[in-house]
Amino acid sequence: MPISRPVRRRQIHRRVINCIGYEREDGLWDIEAEMRDLKTDNVDNPERDGYVPAGEPFHHMWLRITVDRSLLIHTVEASIDQSPFKICPSAAQVFKRLEGTRISGGWLRKTRELVGGVQGCTHLNELLPVLATTTIQTLWPGTESEVMRLGASKMLNTCQSWAQNSDVIKRYIPELYTPELPENIQNSLIAVKK
Known part of the structure; x- marks a missing residue:
């Protein structure tokens, strides 16, 4: 059953997260997350030519990890295409630090050490748990017992x-x-x- 009917209201903000898993021809997997924040009204913003028009992404960013069957991260790509501040896109490069880490128990804690706080981006960090669980779902079914063990290492x-x-x-x-x-x-x- 869905949640209850709301009182009359007006939409102000919409966050859209899309996460897709791909099996590559080289035996690895790409897991991509895209996030867009959209406002229904114009938002004053001196760093975006005076304002962000209604319907234009306030935030638009991407994060891709490439993993093997053992959940070892081989490559990471991050991109901040639109943001409220001109400095924001420079945070994307920090996410390369996740290369060589393995999605398993404690991985999110490790990501906070490597890319959290003032060195990274709040919104790209919010995509990391989504990428982790999407990775498990992408490798499933595979060998069911193997994937269940991989899932257990994270979940x-x-x-x-x-x-x-x-x-x-x-x-x-x-x-x-x-x-x-x-x-x-x-x-x-x-x-x-x-």
Whole structure:
């Protein structure tokens, strides 16, 4: 069932994220994310010839990673085609630092060290979790057990399906199954319930 009917309202902003996975002829995979922010009204902006017209992207950026079956990132390309400030496109080059990293447990923490904060771009960083999960979906089905293990390396204990004590883990990756969640996960659940 969809969310409830809203009160009368007027659209102000629209963010569109499109993420696509490609199998390449050389045995690698390209995962591309595109993000566009659109305003329904003109926005004053001295760095964009005085204003950003309604419907023209306020932000428009791209991020592509090329991975192998083990989720090792071979190449990264980032581009900031439109942004509110002239300095923004220079942040794209920083994302090359992700080359040689592997999408697995702790990868997002590592990305924050390499490209987070003042050295990177908030919006390109927001695309990284989307790229990671799209990568898993792109490699699936493949060899199902192999892809399930790859998925577990990134997603174990991140949702109900991927919880170590779930029927999904018990069925597909029994060696990772535990009837009880690890203590640190149980403690975080208790903290959330308070």
